[in-house]
Amino acid sequence: MALTLEEFQKELSRITDKKERIRSIQKYVWPTDSVVPSATALAENHQILNEAYELALEINDKWGLAYSYINKAFVGLFVTQDPKTIEYFETGLAIFKEIENPVGVARTFNMMAYSLWSLGKYDEALEYAFNNLKHAENYLGGDYLGWANYTLGVFHYDLKDYSASEGYYKKAFDYFKAGENALFSCSRCQSGLGSVMIATKRFDEALEFIRLSAEGFRETKNVMGEGRALNDMGVVLKLMEKYQESEKYLKESLQLREDLNHYQGVTTTCIELGSLYLKINEYETALKYLHRALEIAESSKSKPKIYQVHELLGEVYKHTGELAKALEHKEKFYELKTEVTGELATNKLKNLQTQFATEKSERESEIHRLKNVELKKAYEEIEEKNKSIIDSINYAKRIQQAILPSDTEVNELLPESFVLYLPKDVVSGDFYWIANKGGKKIFAAIDCTGHGVPGAFMSMIGHTLLNGIVNHKGITTPNEILAHLRKGVINSLKQTGIAGESQDGMDIALCTLDGQTLEYAGANNPLWFIREGKIEEIKADKQPIGIYYGEPKPFVNHSIELNKGDCIYIFTDGYADQAGGPKEKKFRYKQMQELILENYTKSMSEQKEIFLNTINNWKGNLEQVDDILLLGIKI
DSSP, rough: OOOOOOOOOOOTTTOOHHHHHHHHHHHHSSSSOOOOOOOHHHHTHHHHEEEEEHHHHHHOOHHHHHHHHHHHHHHHHIIITTTTTTHHHHHHHHHHHHHTTTTHHHHHHHHHHHHHHHTTOHHHHHHHHHHHHHHHHTTTHHHHHHHHHHHHHHHHHTTTOOOHHHHHHHHHHHHHTTTTTHHHHHHHHHHHHHHHHHHHHHHHHHHHHHHHHHHHHHHTOOOHHHHHHHHHHHHHHHHHTTTHHHHHHHHHHHHHHHHTTOOOHHHHHHHHHHHHHHTOOOHHHHHHHHHHHHHHHHHOHHHHHHHHHHHHHHHHHHHHOOOHHHHHHHHHHHHHHHHHHHHHHHHHHHHHHHHHHHHHHHHHSSOOOGGGSOOOOOOOOHHHHHHHHHHHHHHHHHHHHSSOOOOHHHHOOOSSSSEEEEEESSOOOOEEEEEEEEEEEEEEEEESSSHHHHHHHHHHHHHHHHHIIIIITOOOHHHHHHHHHHHHHHTTTTOOTTTTSSSOHHHHHHEEEEEEEEEEEEEBOEEEEETEEEEEEOBBBBEEESSSSSOOOOOOOOOEEEEEEOOOEEEEEHHOEEEEETEEHHHHHHHHHHHHHHHHTTTTHHHHHHHHHHHHHHHTOOOOOOOOEEEEOOO
């Protein structure tokens, strides 16, 4: 059981040897080799830490001096906003290198990376993070490799490279599982994975990861981690439009972070609360939290946080009609964002990533040394590899197009129909599928995990499984097809349900049409149909095709009798989620329904053209956010 500060000071009074006193103080504030104490804990122990620093100076104990400088830097970054933070880190790092202390070097690399990242110096921060990974691989292993990968997971998340971030978090989780602080370390990874799930709109998985992390933090009495988990829970619920629940969790998080004087955390949660109140049109409350966030972010010189706040303040003032203020904040947002994430910084990041990958490859293969590789040759190799990758992806596109039903096949099976299919990338994670079995017409719209190449791989699995279930096994009832499909996906991906493993899968709306009897079953994707000018929805089961953190249930089979002229629509989430319009907001399902009601009497070809033109006009110059798939069928 950990000693209180008063109890430790009594123990310390019995130690007369100065070097031993320094070691005892450091062991008290850094109780384990691989877990960094919170900055708040260091700040609370400033008296004994100052004593260790003075003693180290007195007896020239370089080990003690190095740790003293790291302690000063960490407190300076997160608590006191000391402008000498980076200077302290550099001094400590130099001493650790001088005395050849690999653990001290690793800790310093990692904390310097976080410090520079928080200041918006992404290129320098990433360099320290990669150096830390190489250092851990060469000298330490174990939990240190876990923390090095964890840091890169955090940074790639901030760079919106969610696939890479998820990969680094999962590597870290694997290293942590066997470590001495497995519960705490794995909770940190689950928290990070929860953030990735939020960003990739896998909200149910996000909630489960965050719940697991919160439990782990509570069990290990890590209040800072619990504050992060509560904040993330609020973020997920906000995105799910559960605003009251979101407000509750965000305020609980803010209280914990305020109690800890965790300024970065307070800033983050104030930004989230400001965003929440903006969404629900409570502008005065939004301004209160956003101005507080701006004050803290400016005092700590955290440029990424500052420009986030300016962007939101611009939105709030636009809604309140204070257009001069709105313009002022928008200009500051664009100025700072360009400074932090501009072309120069982006190029530096890419060069560092390429350099690290090259060094790692050469070290492992022992074929070349980096110093013997000429720059020109390196560029030529990269260009050749890029060409090979692009050629491979284009070939994959031809394969994917070959498995999709042709226009002729669709028209033969469903004469009055249209398919709007707009992949985000060259290849797609969305696909449509049709079959004719025993006179029954079966058709589906499927959304696989991810888009691009990963999504395309999943689509191949889904296509193959559906062919086997329907065309070979002869199963035509929708809920039975989905049950077999789920089993096939779980077996194909070797999913077991263990926390941290791949949660890949798919969402689907699948129909069987026999005469004018329609049967439907869905995994997260609903069915809409129009009858006599009214749109009806048959809701999907809230579970995916594949493993997930929840109790799997049988899929429900729905049956309805259709009339001539009724229209059916099945789709993936890409159309509704596309950002655009004057406010750069999502198109949303409600607007989709209104568009359908305005045009369902037109021919299917006219409807397809309207849907295509509408989403292109809505998107404008913005990037397409996801694959888009929409099927319409008229009876």
